Amino acid sequence: MAQVIELVDVRVRLGQREVLRGVSASLAERRVGVIGANGSGKSTLARLFNGLAVPTSGRVTVLGEDTRRQAARIRRRVGFLFTDPDAQIVMPTVAEDVAFSLRRKKLPGEEVRHRVETMLARYGLAGHADHPAHQLSGGQKQLLALCSVLVLEPEILVMDEPTTLLDLRHSRQVAEALRALPMQVIVVTHDLPLLEGFDRVLVLDEGQVVADGTPESAIGHYRKLMA
Numbered sequence: 001m002a003q004v005i006e007l008v009d010v011r012v013r014l015g016q017r018e019v020l021r022g023v024s025a026s027l028a029e030r031r032v033g034v035i036g037a038n039g040s041g042k043s044t045l046a047r048l049f050n051g052l053a054v055p056t057s058g059r060v061t062v063l064g065e066d067t068r069r070q071a072a073r074i075r076r077r078v079g080f081l082f083t084d085p086d087a088q089i090v091m092p093t094v095a096e097d098v099a100f101s102l103r104r105k106k107l108p109g110e111e112v113r114h115r116v117e118t119m120l121a122r123y124g125l126a127g128h129a130d131h132p133a134h135q136l137s138g139g140q141k142q143l144l145a146l147c148s149v150l151v152l153e154p155e156i157l158v159m160d161e162p163t164t165l166l167d168l169r170h171s172r173q174v175a176e177a178l179r180a181l182p183m184q185v186i187v188v189t190h191d192l193p194l195l196e197g198f199d200r201v202l203v204l205d206e207g208q209v210v211a212d213g214t215p216e217s218a219i220g221h222y223r224k225l226m227a
């Protein structure tokens, strides 16, 4: 299988702190989870995958491109979903927010409307198209943020704790949406049930990968670390 994401001895220093301390990995599986204690470096790792962060030393290659040199291209090819959908929703109404993602594509209005409607229907938001985005529930907002990322058809999707702010029902909605996605998905999470059926899970501890395997083995390792 082609190596989709390749990290070679990646170190990231933020201020005085070395947040990632020599991470190497080749990630080609469809569903990859990242777990670990608070402050272990998970979000920083996630941000490397789409060029939001770059290594202080070492190299990150995504879809064959060096994220340091091709940051703009990488950001177009790799979607990123933040924990807090409010940080990502920028337009007043639901449909406008999804359409806003497409602004740089210079598509005819009819095509934009079609793509937005298709996306909203897929995630159960069709009836909310003209509603103010801030009136949606937390789970619906997360699905809207997902629509606004997916309408750009990214080749890889990175999610940073997508269910942290959600109740059980909305977490399940996001988990279901995630399972149906066609592309490679990398998920940082503290929500261990979300990782069921994943192909691979990495455990970070103090900026290093300390376990890497099936969800069962990685979660077992994580539980021992936290004991």
Ligand SMILES: Nc1ncnc2c1ncn2[C@@H]1O[C@H](COP(=O)(O)OP(=O)(O)OP(=O)(O)O)[C@@H](O)[C@H]1O
Pocket: 014, 015, 016, 017, 019, 036, 037, 038, 039, 040, 041, 042, 043, 044, 045
């Ligand atoms: N801009 C920054 N300057 C200095 N230190 C930072 C900066 N950003 C993050 N850090 C530190 O880097 C460490 C790792 O942060 P990161 O957000 O990657 O961890 P995390 O594993 O995602 O944590 P959490 O589970 O709490 O979200 C933390 O100790 C954090 O305080």
